[in-house]
Amino acid sequence: MTEQPAEKIKPNFYRVELNRTIWEIPERYQMLTPIGSGAYGQVCSAFDQQLQHKVAIKKLARPFQSEIHAKRSYRELRLLKHMEHENVIGLLNVMTPTLTFEDFQDVYLVTPLMGADLNNIVKCQKLTDDHVQFLVYQVLRGLKYIHSAGIIHRDLKPSNIAVNEDCELKILDFGLARLADDAMTGYVATRWYRAPEIMLNWMHYNKTVDIWSVGCIMAELLTGRTLFPGTDHIDQLKRIMELVGTPDQEFLQKISSESARSYVESLPKQSKKDFRGYFQGANPDAVDLLDKMLILDTDKRLTAEQALEHPYMRQYHDPTDEPTAAAYDDSFEKMELNVAEWRKLMYEEVEGPGRAAGGEGLGPEAMEQ
Structure with a gap:
């Protein structure tokens, strides 16, 4: 695990290499350990210094390499954001290290770490x-x-x-x-x-x-x-x-x-x-x-x-x-967009409302999951 000088990433983010992949994440997440990888991303466990417990962080694999990948990445984020239930995995945090939309490429999803x-x-x-x-x-x-x-x-x-x-x-x-x-x-x-x-x-x-x-x-x-x-x-x-x-x-x-x-x-x-x-x-x-x-x-x-x-x-x-959920808007499923358009929607979802101060994170209610 080697640390490298950070450039063009948000303050309070750091850069680390794991399994030949560069991760750029907030400093609150320490002790990253790879725990799995698949076609759609790599997953690490990490210690969240803010919540004081372990979490799972998924780095989406080249989410904008094709329209199918871009739509799938958008779907995954929208679904995770919608879920707030003890028996369903939900989102603790979502972030991108880049400062501008022009540089936006990577998306990290933080969820509870399950054994x-x-x-x-x-x-x-x-x-x-x-x-x-x-x-x-x-x-x-x-x-x-x-x-x-x-x-x-x-x-x-x-x-x-x-x-x-x-x-x-x-x-x-x-x-x-x-x-x-x-x-x-x-x-x-x-x-x-x-x-x-x-x-x-x-x-x-x-x-x-x-x-x-x-x-x-x-x-x-x-x-x-x-x-x-x-x-x-x-x-x-x-x-x-x-x-x-x-x-x-x-x-x-x-x-x-x-x-x-x-x-x-x-x-x-x-x-x-x-x-x-x-x-x-x-x-x-x-x-x-x-x-x-x-x-x-x-x-x-x-x-x-x-x-x-x-x-x-x-x-x-x-x-x-045995609670029920609010209705989920999946009208995007019918949308035929190009990669650039999916990327814009994804950026709005990652950087949009319902975020904690400091340029990363969801609101406090999600943080308590």
């Missing part, structure tokens, strides 16, 4: 039924909030759900998965948790795609193994049908894609397995909840709100403490 994700938890320990209840309750509580804003997660899986040592949980990376992005992600495991209607492009999907994913995750928490570990889309569907049965006529009529409908009709007919036998030894209420989440017909699948009212959630459910 393990559900993947680590499932691998490391056998969970008690009470544990599973508490974890699933928090996922549903977070989803109720996200869905109330009109946002669909679309890519809920164990690695997108972070948990700290007190078993407190936050949902990450919501709303970022778009069909255009699918080819870019390349994560095979994603499909294991994906609702059949989104995976096979059957129809216009709704918020219950996320409930299917919760069902898959909950089954894994209960049994310690992946529910539908398909090797490809066809194998995935085969495994799903073996458990939940082939769709009835009523549901087949709802599949708008003709090719998808004739393919599903050509599959050997299978009846639904008895979930009580399949999840032997599990709490009967847990099995009943799974039964109502893992339903092919999206109109019959539970919503997050309905799932919170299920008897399995009785111990934790509190309607007075």
